[in-house]
Amino acid sequence: MRRVLVLLGKDLRLLRRSPALVGGLILYPLIVALLVGMVVRYVGERPRVALVDADGLPATLTVGGQDFDVDETIAQAAGDVDLVQMDEDDAQRALERGEVLAVVVIPNGFARQLRGMVQQPMLELRLTRGGVATSIRDKVDALVYRLNLELQQTFIRSNLEQIGLLEQGGSGSFLGEDFTVIGLDGAEAKLAELERSADPEVAAEARQLAIFVRQVRVALGRTEGALRATANPITLEETGGQGRVQILSTQVQAYALALTLTFIGILLAAASIAVERDENVIGRLARGLVGRTQLVGSKLVLVALVGGLVGLVLALAFNVVVEVAGVAGGVDWPRLPLVLVGVLLAGLALGAFGAVIGTVAREARSATLVALLVALPVILLGLVPRASAPAAEWISHAFPFLHAVRFFEATLADAHPAGAVGREAAWLVGLAVVYGAVARLGVRRLLA
Amino acid sequence: MTDSAPIIAARGISRRFGRRSALEPLDIDVRAGEALALVGPNGAGKSTLLAILAGALAPSAGELRVADGATVGWVPQRPAVYSRLSAIENLVLFARLEGIPDPAARARELLDRVELPADDRPAGRLSGGNQQRLNLAVALLARPRVLLLDEPTAALDPRQRRRFWEIVDDLPRQGGAVVFATQNLEELGGHASRVAVLADGRLAFLGTREAYAVAPEAQVFG
Numbered sequence: 001m002r003r004v005l006v007l008l009g010k011d012l013r014l015l016r017r018s019p020a021l022v023g024g025l026i027l028y029p030l031i032v033a034l035l036v037g038m039v040v041r042y043v044g045e046r047p048r049v050a051l052v053d054a055d056g057l058p059a060t061l062t063v064g065g066q067d068f069d070v071d072e073t074i075a076q077a078a079g080d081v082d083l084v085q086m087d088e089d090d091a092q093r094a095l096e097r098g099e100v101l102a103v104v105v106i107p108n109g110f111a112r113q114l115r116g117m118v119q120q121p122m123l124e125l126r127l128t129r130g131g132v133a134t135s136i137r138d139k140v141d142a143l144v145y146r147l148n149l150e151l152q153q154t155f156i157r158s159n160l161e162q163i164g165l166l167e168q169g170g171s172g173s174f175l176g177e178d179f180t181v182i183g184l185d186g187a188e189a190k191l192a193e194l195e196r197s198a199d200p201e202v203a204a205e206a207r208q209l210a211i212f213v214r215q216v217r218v219a220l221g222r223t224e225g226a227l228r229a230t231a232n233p234i235t236l237e238e239t240g241g242q243g244r245v246q247i248l249s250t251q252v253q254a255y256a257l258a259l260t261l262t263f264i265g266i267l268l269a270a271a272s273i274a275v276e277r278d279e280n281v282i283g284r285l286a287r288g289l290v291g292r293t294q295l296v297g298s299k300l301v302l303v304a305l306v307g308g309l310v311g312l313v314l315a316l317a318f319n320v321v322v323e324v325a326g327v328a329g330g331v332d333w334p335r336l337p338l339v340l341v342g343v344l345l346a347g348l349a350l351g352a353f354g355a356v357i358g359t360v361a362r363e364a365r366s367a368t369l370v371a372l373l374v375a376l377p378v379i380l381l382g383l384v385p386r387a388s389a390p391a392a393e394w395i396s397h398a399f400p401f402l403h404a405v406r407f408f409e410a411t412l413a414d415a416h417p418a419g420a421v422g423r424e425a426a427w428l429v430g431l432a433v434v435y436g437a438v439a440r441l442g443v444r445r446l447l448a
Numbered sequence: 449m450t451d452s453a454p455i456i457a458a459r460g461i462s463r464r465f466g467r468r469s470a471l472e473p474l475d476i477d478v479r480a481g482e483a484l485a486l487v488g489p490n491g492a493g494k495s496t497l498l499a500i501l502a503g504a505l506a507p508s509a510g511e512l513r514v515a516d517g518a519t520v521g522w523v524p525q526r527p528a529v530y531s532r533l534s535a536i537e538n539l540v541l542f543a544r545l546e547g548i549p550d551p552a553a554r555a556r557e558l559l560d561r562v563e564l565p566a567d568d569r570p571a572g573r574l575s576g577g578n579q580q581r582l583n584l585a586v587a588l589l590a591r592p593r594v595l596l597l598d599e600p601t602a603a604l605d606p607r608q609r610r611r612f613w614e615i616v617d618d619l620p621r622q623g624g625a626v627v628f629a630t631q632n633l634e635e636l637g638g639h640a641s642r643v644a645v646l647a648d649g650r651l652a653f654l655g656t657r658e659a660y661a662v663a664p665e666a667q668v669f670g
Contacts, residue, residue, distance in 0.1 A: 002544075002547075003545055006541065006544045006545055007545075010530065010533070010541055013533070013537075014530070014532055014533070017532060279528070279529070279530050279531060280524060280526045280527065280528040280529075281528045281529065281530060283499060283502070283504035283505065283522075283524060283528060284504065284522065284524070284528045284542070284586070285545070286503075286504050286505075287502055287503040287504050287520075287522065288503060289542070289545040289546065290545060447504070447505060447506075
C-alpha cells in the first residue's frame with residue numbers, strides 16, 4: 001500500500017504541474033456532456049414528423065355545425081411532435097433520408113368523412129424502420145388522441161347547445177335540418193295555464209305532464225357532466241407553472257457526470273500507465289520496487305481520486321447553478337455522499353478500463369489517442385435508447401459508462417434508489433476487477 | 449577472486465520476443481571484486497542480458513540466482529527517471545519505493561556524490577551527461593553490491609566519462625562487482641577484469657581481459 005501511495009503522490013504531483021492539461025481534461029468532456037444531454041433531451045422529446053395534406057383541408061373546417069381553425073387545431077394537438085408540412089414526394093424522401101421519423105398523411109376525402117359524421121375518417125401513418133418506431137408511434141398516437149379530444153370537446157359543446165335549445169326553446173339545425181322547438185320553458189308555461197283549466201280532467205293531466213317536464217329538466221341538467229364523463233372517464237389535470245423552471249434535468253446531470261468521468265478516467269489511466277514506459281522507468285519499477293497489481297492499483301486510485309474531486313466540483317456546480325438561477329435540479333444534499341460513492345466506483349472501473357488501453361497502446365501519445373477513440377463509441381453506445389437497438393445495450397453492459405449513468409440517474413431521481421444503486425455498484429465493482437486483472441496481465445507488454 | 453561464491457549466477461538463461469530469439473541459453477557468473485564487460489555489436493543481446501540480470505526482464509528459460517542480501521543496481525542505457533520531476537524529487541521517490549529510511553537525506557547524499565545541482569529543474573531539461581549521472585545516482589540508492597550498466601558513458605564527454613568511472617570503479621574495490629555493456633573497446637583496458645562477448649544473442653567468448661586480447665573468436669567487430 002505504501003508503494004501505491006508513493007506512485008499516486010508522484011502522479012498527482014505531475015498532474016498539479018499541468019494545470020492546462022487538467023483544465024482541458026475537465027472542461028472538454030463537461031462541454032460535450034452538456035451538449036449531449038441537451039441533444040438527447042431534444043431528440044427524445046420532439047421527433048420531426050412530416051404532415052402531408054393530400055385532401056387540401058380548408059383554413060376553416062365546419063364539423064357538426066362547429067368551425068375549426070385547421071392550423072390552430074393541428075398546432076394545439078402537435079404536442080411533443082415537431083410537425084412539418086410537406087408535399088407527398090418531399091415527405092417520402094425525407095423519411096427515406098431520415099430527416100423525418102414519420103409521415104402522417106391526411107388522405108383525400110378526409111374532410112368530407114369528418115363533416116358527414118357517419119364514416120370514421122382515417123389518417124395514414126408511415127414510420128421509419130428500427131426500434132425508434134415504437135416511440136414515434138406512441139407520440140403520433142398521442143397526437144391523434146389530442147386531435148380527437150379537440151373534436152370531442154367541440155362536439156360536446158355542440159350537443160350542449162342542442163340541449164339548451166330543448167330547455168329554453170327556439171330555432172336550430174341538426175345535420176342540415178332546420179327546426180323550431182317550444183322547449184321545456186315554453187312547455188311548462190303552457191302546462192301551468194292548462195293546470196288552471198276549469199275542466200278538472202284537463203287540469204289533472206296537465207299537472208302530471210308538468211311533473212314529467214320537471215323530471216326531464218333535472219335529467220337534462222345532468223347531461224353536460226354525463227357527456228364529459230363518458231367521453232373522458234379519466235382526465236389529467238395539469239398544475240404546471242408552479243415551482244422552479246426545469247433546465248438541469250436529472251438526465252443531463254447524470255450524463256454530464258458519467259461522460260466527464262469516462263473521458264477523464266479512460267484518458268488519465270491510459271496515459272499515466274503508458275507514460276511509465278515512455279519514461280523508461282517501467283523496468284526499474286518491475287525490479288521488485290512495484291508489483292504489477294500495485295502499479296495498476298495506483299492508476300485506479302488516481303482516477304478514482306481525480307474523478308471524485310471533479311465529480312464533487314460538478315455536483316456542487318450544479319447546485320450553485322440551481323440556487324443562483326432559481327431553477328430546478330441539482331443534487332439533493334443528503335444524496336451527495338451517494339453521488340460521491342458512485343463517482344469513486346465509476347472512477348475505479350473506468351481507471352481499470354483505461355489501464356487496459358494504456359498497456360495495449362504502450363506509448364503515452366498512442367494511448368491518449370486510442371483512449372479518445374475508444375471513449376467516444378463507448379459513450380455513444382451507452383446513449384443509444386434500449387428501444388432503438390437492444391444489442392447496443394447488451395454491449396454497453398461490458399463498459400462502465402452505462403452503469404455510471406444509471407447509478408447517477410437512480411441517485412439523483414429515484415425516491416428509493418437502493419435497488420438500482422446496488423445493482424449498478426455491483427456492475428462497476430465487477431468491471432473494475434475484470435479490467436484490472438486484464439490490465440495487470442497487460443503490464444507485461446510494457447516490459448517487452 | 450574467481451573461487452568465491454558468485455553474487456549473481458545465471459544458468460541457461462535465454463529470452464525470446466515472440467518468434468525472435470534475443471538471447472540464446474547461456475551461463476554467466478558475477479563475482480565479488482570483478483568488473484565484467486559485455487562486448488558486442490548492436491543487437492547482440494547485451495541490453496537484454498543486463499535487463500535479465502537486473503530482474504527487470506524475466507528470462508524465457510533458465511535460472512537466475514542472486515546471493516542472499518545482495519542488492520543489484522541497474523543503470524539502463526536510456527535514463528530511467530521521470531523527466532518532469534527534478535533530480536532530487538526523482539531520488540526521493542525511488543528511495544521511498546526502495547524503502548530507504550530518511551529518503552531525503554540519502555537523496556542529498558547521492559546528489560553530492562554524483563555532483564548534481566539540487567535545483568528544481570525537471571530532469572528532462574538536464575544535459576545528457578547530468579541525466580546519466582542522475583540515472584547512476586538512482587541505481588546507487590539502495591547501496592548495491594552489484595552495479596549493472598548499459599553503455600553508460602555513450603552520451604558523456606571525456607571529463608564526464610572520467611568522473612563517472614571514478615564513482616563506478618569504487619564498487620569492485622570495496623568488494624562489490626560491476627557489469628557493464630560497451631562498444632568502446634578502450635574502456636576495457638581501464639575498467640574490465642573479465643570480458644564476455646555476445647554476437648547474435650550467443651555468448652561467443654567469456655574470459656579474462658588478457659585472454660580476450662588474443663582470442664580470435666572474441667573479435668566480433670571485424
